[in-house]
Amino acid sequence: QKEVEQNSGPLSVPEGAIASLNCTYSDRGSQSFFWYRQYSGKSPELIMSIYSNGDKEDGRFTAQLNKASQYVSLLIRDSQPSDSATYLCAVYSGNTPLVFGKGTRLSVIA
Amino acid sequence: AAGVIQSPRHLIKEKRETATLKCYPIPRHDTVYWYQQGPGQDPQFLISFYEKMQSDKGSIPDRFSAQQFSDYHSELNMSSLELGDSALYFCASSTRGRHEQFFGPGTRLTVL
Numbered sequence: 297q298k299e300v301e302q303n304s305g306p307l308s309v310p311e312g313a314i315a316s317l318n319c320t321y322s323d324r325g326s327q328s329f330f331w332y333r334q335y336s337g338k339s340p341e342l343i344m345s346i347y348s349n350g351d352k353e354d355g356r357f358t359a360q361l362n363k364a365s366q367y368v369s370l371l372i373r374d375s376q377p378s379d380s381a382t383y384l385c386a387v388y389s390g391n392t393p394l395v396f397g398k399g400t401r402l403s404v405i406a
Numbered sequence: 407a408a409g410v411i412q413s414p415r416h417l418i419k420e421k422r423e424t425a426t427l428k429c430y431p432i433p434r435h436d437t438v439y440w441y442q443q444g445p446g447q448d449p450q451f452l453i454s455f456y457e458k459m460q461s462d463k464g465s466i467p468d469r470f471s472a473q474q475f476s477d478y479h480s481e482l483n484m485s486s487l488e489l490g491d492s493a494l495y496f497c498a499s500s501t502r503g504r505h506e507q508f509f510g511p512g513t514r515l516t517v518l
Contacts, residue, residue, distance in 0.1 A: 327505070328506075338511070338512075339494075339510060342507070393451045396448045
Protein backbone atom coordinates (compact mmCIF):
# COMPACT_ATOMS: atom_id res chain seq x y z
CA GLN A 297 0.00 0.00 0.00
CA LYS A 298 1.63 3.20 -1.17
CA GLU A 299 1.15 5.98 1.33
CA VAL A 300 1.74 9.69 1.43
CA GLU A 301 1.66 11.33 4.83
CA GLN A 302 1.11 14.97 5.66
CA ASN A 303 0.39 16.81 8.87
CA SER A 304 -3.24 17.88 8.57
CA GLY A 305 -2.65 21.17 10.37
CA PRO A 306 -3.89 23.78 10.56
CA LEU A 307 -0.52 25.39 10.19
CA SER A 308 -0.79 29.04 11.14
CA VAL A 309 1.88 31.54 10.14
CA PRO A 310 1.92 35.34 10.28
CA GLU A 311 1.86 37.31 7.06
CA GLY A 312 5.35 37.72 5.64
CA ALA A 313 6.75 34.63 7.35
CA ILE A 314 7.96 31.40 5.77
CA ALA A 315 5.49 28.54 5.74
CA SER A 316 7.03 25.06 5.72
CA LEU A 317 4.91 22.12 4.60
CA ASN A 318 6.17 18.56 4.86
CA CYS A 319 5.34 15.25 3.25
CA THR A 320 6.71 11.72 3.56
CA TYR A 321 6.06 8.81 1.25
CA SER A 322 6.36 5.07 1.65
CA ASP A 323 7.38 3.85 -1.81
CA ARG A 324 11.14 4.17 -2.22
CA GLY A 325 10.71 3.76 -5.97
CA SER A 326 8.67 6.94 -6.28
CA GLN A 327 9.79 9.06 -9.19
CA SER A 328 7.86 12.31 -9.33
CA PHE A 329 6.54 14.61 -6.66
CA PHE A 330 3.98 17.35 -6.84
CA TRP A 331 2.46 20.03 -4.67
CA TYR A 332 -1.10 21.13 -5.30
CA ARG A 333 -2.91 24.05 -3.71
CA GLN A 334 -6.64 23.70 -3.15
CA TYR A 335 -8.94 26.43 -2.00
CA SER A 336 -12.16 25.33 -0.32
CA GLY A 337 -14.66 24.08 -2.87
CA LYS A 338 -12.22 24.52 -5.74
CA SER A 339 -10.09 22.11 -7.71
CA PRO A 340 -6.45 21.27 -6.92
CA GLU A 341 -4.02 23.58 -8.69
CA LEU A 342 -0.53 22.33 -9.51
CA ILE A 343 2.04 24.71 -8.08
CA MET A 344 5.29 22.72 -8.02
CA SER A 345 6.79 19.59 -9.55
CA ILE A 346 10.11 18.08 -8.48
CA TYR A 347 11.84 15.01 -9.81
CA SER A 348 15.41 14.97 -8.45
CA ASN A 349 17.04 15.49 -5.09
CA GLY A 350 17.63 19.04 -4.01
CA ASP A 351 15.76 22.28 -4.21
CA LYS A 352 13.61 23.74 -6.94
CA GLU A 353 12.54 27.36 -6.72
CA ASP A 354 9.66 29.09 -8.49
CA GLY A 355 8.88 32.57 -7.28
CA ARG A 356 7.98 32.46 -3.60
CA PHE A 357 7.78 28.66 -3.66
CA THR A 358 10.64 26.23 -3.08
CA ALA A 359 10.21 22.48 -3.24
CA GLN A 360 12.80 20.28 -1.56
CA LEU A 361 13.24 16.58 -2.23
CA ASN A 362 15.30 14.05 -0.28
CA LYS A 363 14.77 10.59 -1.74
CA ALA A 364 17.02 8.90 0.80
CA SER A 365 14.76 10.15 3.59
CA GLN A 366 11.61 9.77 1.45
CA TYR A 367 10.74 13.33 2.26
CA VAL A 368 9.50 16.25 0.22
CA SER A 369 8.72 19.73 1.45
CA LEU A 370 7.30 23.01 0.21
CA LEU A 371 8.47 26.37 1.49
CA ILE A 372 6.40 29.47 0.89
CA ARG A 373 8.32 32.68 1.44
CA ASP A 374 6.68 35.98 2.31
CA SER A 375 3.40 34.20 3.04
CA GLN A 376 0.27 36.11 2.12
CA PRO A 377 -3.31 35.69 3.36
CA SER A 378 -4.15 34.55 -0.19
CA ASP A 379 -1.86 31.56 0.37
CA SER A 380 -4.34 30.25 2.95
CA ALA A 381 -5.49 26.96 1.46
CA THR A 382 -5.00 23.23 1.73
CA TYR A 383 -1.76 21.98 0.22
CA LEU A 384 -1.78 18.47 -1.18
CA CYS A 385 1.37 16.46 -1.68
CA ALA A 386 1.13 13.93 -4.53
CA VAL A 387 3.56 11.20 -5.51
CA TYR A 388 3.93 9.19 -8.70
CA SER A 389 5.45 5.73 -8.28
CA GLY A 390 5.18 4.28 -11.74
CA ASN A 391 2.30 2.39 -13.35
CA THR A 392 -0.21 3.84 -10.92
CA PRO A 393 -2.02 7.14 -10.70
CA LEU A 394 -0.87 9.83 -8.33
CA VAL A 395 -1.16 9.03 -4.66
CA PHE A 396 -2.29 12.05 -2.67
CA GLY A 397 -1.70 12.90 0.93
CA LYS A 398 -4.64 14.14 2.94
CA GLY A 399 -3.37 17.69 2.76
CA THR A 400 -2.13 20.34 5.17
CA ARG A 401 -4.37 23.29 5.85
CA LEU A 402 -2.37 26.53 5.90
CA SER A 403 -3.68 29.69 7.48
CA VAL A 404 -1.75 32.93 6.96
CA ILE A 405 -2.71 35.49 9.56
CA ALA A 406 -2.69 39.15 8.50
CA ALA B 407 -3.74 28.43 -21.89
CA ALA B 408 -6.57 26.00 -22.35
CA GLY B 409 -7.62 24.09 -19.27
CA VAL B 410 -9.65 21.01 -18.50
CA ILE B 411 -13.35 21.61 -19.00
CA GLN B 412 -16.01 19.82 -17.00
CA SER B 413 -19.74 19.92 -17.34
CA PRO B 414 -22.07 20.41 -15.71
CA ARG B 415 -20.55 22.41 -12.87
CA HIS B 416 -23.43 21.64 -10.54
CA LEU B 417 -25.89 18.78 -10.61
CA ILE B 418 -28.74 17.90 -8.30
CA LYS B 419 -30.28 14.44 -8.51
CA GLU B 420 -32.66 12.30 -6.52
CA LYS B 421 -31.72 8.94 -5.04
CA ARG B 422 -31.74 6.10 -7.54
CA GLU B 423 -31.44 8.48 -10.50
CA THR B 424 -28.59 8.48 -12.99
CA ALA B 425 -26.05 11.17 -13.79
CA THR B 426 -23.50 11.73 -16.53
CA LEU B 427 -20.49 13.94 -16.00
CA LYS B 428 -18.37 15.12 -18.90
CA CYS B 429 -14.71 16.02 -19.12
CA TYR B 430 -12.78 17.65 -21.95
CA PRO B 431 -9.02 17.35 -21.40
CA ILE B 432 -6.40 19.91 -22.26
CA PRO B 433 -5.67 19.74 -26.02
CA ARG B 434 -3.06 17.08 -26.85
CA HIS B 435 -3.45 15.42 -23.46
CA ASP B 436 -4.14 11.75 -23.96
CA THR B 437 -4.80 10.59 -20.41
CA VAL B 438 -7.85 11.38 -18.31
CA TYR B 439 -8.38 10.69 -14.62
CA TRP B 440 -11.54 10.87 -12.53
CA TYR B 441 -11.51 11.67 -8.82
CA GLN B 442 -14.16 11.92 -6.13
CA GLN B 443 -13.66 14.30 -3.23
CA GLY B 444 -15.97 14.34 -0.24
CA PRO B 445 -16.03 17.20 2.29
CA GLY B 446 -12.73 17.43 4.14
CA GLN B 447 -11.27 14.51 2.18
CA ASP B 448 -8.39 14.24 -0.24
CA PRO B 449 -9.23 13.35 -3.85
CA GLN B 450 -9.98 9.65 -4.24
CA PHE B 451 -8.96 8.15 -7.55
CA LEU B 452 -11.78 6.45 -9.42
CA ILE B 453 -10.57 5.48 -12.88
CA SER B 454 -8.28 6.60 -15.69
CA PHE B 455 -8.04 6.23 -19.45
CA TYR B 456 -5.14 6.40 -21.83
CA GLU B 457 -5.77 6.55 -25.55
CA LYS B 458 -9.41 5.58 -25.03
CA MET B 459 -8.56 2.45 -23.06
CA GLN B 460 -9.02 2.05 -19.32
CA SER B 461 -5.57 2.23 -17.80
CA ASP B 462 -6.14 2.10 -14.04
CA LYS B 463 -9.04 1.47 -11.76
CA GLY B 464 -9.37 2.77 -8.24
CA SER B 465 -12.25 2.88 -5.82
CA ILE B 466 -14.95 3.24 -8.43
CA PRO B 467 -18.27 1.63 -7.40
CA ASP B 468 -19.76 -0.95 -9.72
CA ARG B 469 -22.70 1.45 -10.21
CA PHE B 470 -20.34 3.83 -12.00
CA SER B 471 -18.82 3.41 -15.42
CA ALA B 472 -16.70 5.62 -17.61
CA GLN B 473 -15.25 5.80 -21.06
CA GLN B 474 -13.03 7.95 -23.21
CA PHE B 475 -14.09 8.83 -26.70
CA SER B 476 -12.21 9.27 -29.95
CA ASP B 477 -11.88 13.02 -29.34
CA TYR B 478 -10.37 12.19 -25.90
CA HIS B 479 -13.25 13.58 -23.92
CA SER B 480 -14.47 11.33 -21.16
CA GLU B 481 -17.79 10.68 -19.49
CA LEU B 482 -18.48 9.29 -16.04
CA ASN B 483 -21.84 7.56 -15.82
CA MET B 484 -23.34 7.10 -12.40
CA SER B 485 -26.44 4.99 -11.81
CA SER B 486 -28.63 4.18 -8.80
CA LEU B 487 -27.33 7.29 -7.08
CA GLU B 488 -27.03 7.19 -3.32
CA LEU B 489 -26.86 10.01 -0.79
CA GLY B 490 -23.21 9.13 -0.21
CA ASP B 491 -22.39 9.90 -3.82
CA SER B 492 -22.78 13.60 -3.06
CA ALA B 493 -19.30 15.01 -3.62
CA LEU B 494 -17.08 17.02 -5.89
CA TYR B 495 -16.03 15.07 -8.96
CA PHE B 496 -12.84 16.17 -10.63
CA CYS B 497 -11.40 15.24 -13.94
CA ALA B 498 -7.69 15.68 -14.57
CA SER B 499 -5.62 15.24 -17.69
CA SER B 500 -2.00 14.64 -18.53
CA THR B 501 0.23 13.51 -21.34
CA ARG B 502 1.74 10.05 -21.22
CA GLY B 503 5.25 10.17 -19.90
CA ARG B 504 4.63 13.33 -17.93
CA HIS B 505 2.98 12.61 -14.64
CA GLU B 506 1.73 16.09 -13.84
CA GLN B 507 -2.03 16.09 -13.73
CA PHE B 508 -4.04 19.23 -14.38
CA PHE B 509 -7.45 19.35 -12.80
CA GLY B 510 -10.69 20.69 -14.14
CA PRO B 511 -12.98 22.91 -12.05
CA GLY B 512 -15.06 19.96 -10.93
CA THR B 513 -18.71 18.99 -10.87
CA ARG B 514 -20.53 19.33 -7.58
CA LEU B 515 -23.06 16.51 -7.37
CA THR B 516 -25.78 16.68 -4.77
CA VAL B 517 -28.00 13.64 -4.29
CA LEU B 518 -31.23 14.32 -2.41
